[in-house]
Amino acid sequence: MSCLYYNDNQLFIEHVCLADIAEQFGTPCYLYSKKCIIDNYRAFRDAFADIPHQICFAVKSNSNIAILQLLADMGAGFDIVSGGELKRVIAAGGDHKKVIFSGVGKSEQDIEEAIRIGIFCFNVESEQELVRIAHLSAKQNKIVNIMLRVNPDIDAKTHSYISTGMRENKFGIELIDLITLLNKISELTSIKLIGIGCHIGSQITELEPFLLAMDHLLAINATLKEQGIKIQYLNIGGGLGIVYRDETPPSVTEYAEALQRKVSNTHLKLILEPGRSIVGNAGILLTKIEYIKNTGDKHFAITDAGMNDLLRPALYNAWQNIMPVTEHRGPELSYDIAGPVCESSDFLGRDRKLVIQPGDLLAIDCAGAYGFCMSSNYNSRCRPAEILISGHDAYLIRRRETIEDMIALEQLVVE
Numbered sequence: 001m002s003c004l005y006y007n008d009n010q011l012f013i014e015h016v017c018l019a020d021i022a023e024q025f026g027t028p029c030y031l032y033s034k035k036c037i038i039d040n041y042r043a044f045r046d047a048f049a050d051i052p053h054q055i056c057f058a059v060k061s062n063s064n065i066a067i068l069q070l071l072a073d074m075g076a077g078f079d080i081v082s083g084g085e086l087k088r089v090i091a092a093g094g095d096h097k098k099v100i101f102s103g104v105g106k107s108e109q110d111i112e113e114a115i116r117i118g119i120f121c122f123n124v125e126s127e128q129e130l131v132r133i134a135h136l137s138a139k140q141n142k143i144v145n146i147m148l149r150v151n152p153d154i155d156a157k158t159h160s161y162i163s164t165g166m167r168e169n170k171f172g173i174e175l176i177d178l179i180t181l182l183n184k185i186s187e188l189t190s191i192k193l194i195g196i197g198c199h200i201g202s203q204i205t206e207l208e209p210f211l212l213a214m215d216h217l218l219a220i221n222a223t224l225k226e227q228g229i230k231i232q233y234l235n236i237g238g239g240l241g242i243v244y245r246d247e248t249p250p251s252v253t254e255y256a257e258a259l260q261r262k263v264s265n266t267h268l269k270l271i272l273e274p275g276r277s278i279v280g281n282a283g284i285l286l287t288k289i290e291y292i293k294n295t296g297d298k299h300f301a302i303t304d305a306g307m308n309d310l311l312r313p314a315l316y317n318a319w320q321n322i323m324p325v326t327e328h329r330g331p332e333l334s335y336d337i338a339g340p341v342c343e344s345s346d347f348l349g350r351d352r353k354l355v356i357q358p359g360d361l362l363a364i365d366c367a368g369a370y371g372f373c374m375s376s377n378y379n380s381r382c383r384p385a386e387i388l389i390s391g392h393d394a395y396l397i398r399r400r401e402t403i404e405d406m407i408a409l410e411q412l413v414v415e
């Protein structure tokens, strides 16, 4: 399900025509549908309404502060992976008491700051991290909450770059290390174990890996209980997939029902960390065709957006639908949609049947997650503007970068 639709051969988001946006704000730019984000969040919240739960939006999937503000206003907590993301949550008016800090490489500085601000808890991924957090917590005379992120060794059946719960991945704590860790925790007075969790990967399109992961967490909980250790939270992470093309991920309702069945007879509160499934289908990248090149029997549409603006196709060979903003009649040709960056991996789509000409606008669908937030300045390209669409209105939520912005931190050598 996309937030895009045609009316009279013109592409729209909510009540706004994309051609008008290009005229007003220029291209390339990212557009997000406010209604779609709200609907996705509500679907999650309502699906889990029968059990105690907290949704912590994964900030890394879309970290624009206006998007975070929207989610904060609906009561969302946040899953962060850096001190920078924590600052964004605060800037967006998010509640620091609903922030979970994940990630394998938390720096001393970031941990210290998170303790000072008073986040809800840390998702701990190693013994060294545990010791570091305990030390920094003691230094501030505090007791901080932690959850242990275990590695359940489950194949999430997704792209290897976004699979995170298998033994060979760097994430989480191996089960065999858990017991020693529990002994360690019992000796440390500046931390409190409140839960266990896992995050097995992203763009997962089957229920089974989630259910296996949940079984693992429940088994660990049973072991903890036997040892007299009581926890309050189970964290199942994020990872629910969306439809980019012809995938058939479980619906949020199916996902929720299956998980609820597993936890309903425990007294544990469920933590969810969805990212992609909240914002993925709520955003698009709008780009203009600069040139059309025909080489032998291949046709290229060269766009003003490239891999630096949207990395997923180049990085994961990801497929995202590409739609003309104005539909033309005529014979379709097969095009590779490529950006201006000097890399052959710089493509947005391959073998797309389109009726297009230079100057036409294209919308790259489902770019709301891992889109802008993965963009870079490679080739000294200014990052695109971001715009939030709400009904008939368009709000600029990040202005287009300028060359001055880009070189502002650099300086010439004066000898």
Ligand SMILES: *Cc1c(COP(=O)(O)O)cnc(C)c1O
Pocket (backbone or CB within 6 Å): 058, 060, 061, 079, 102, 103, 199, 201, 202, 203, 237, 238, 239, 240, 273, 274, 275, 276, 277, 369
């Ligand atoms: C990336 C990540 C998420 C979000 O994953 P999605 O696939 O976007 O839902 C949640 N939790 C952790 C720990 C993550 O690293």
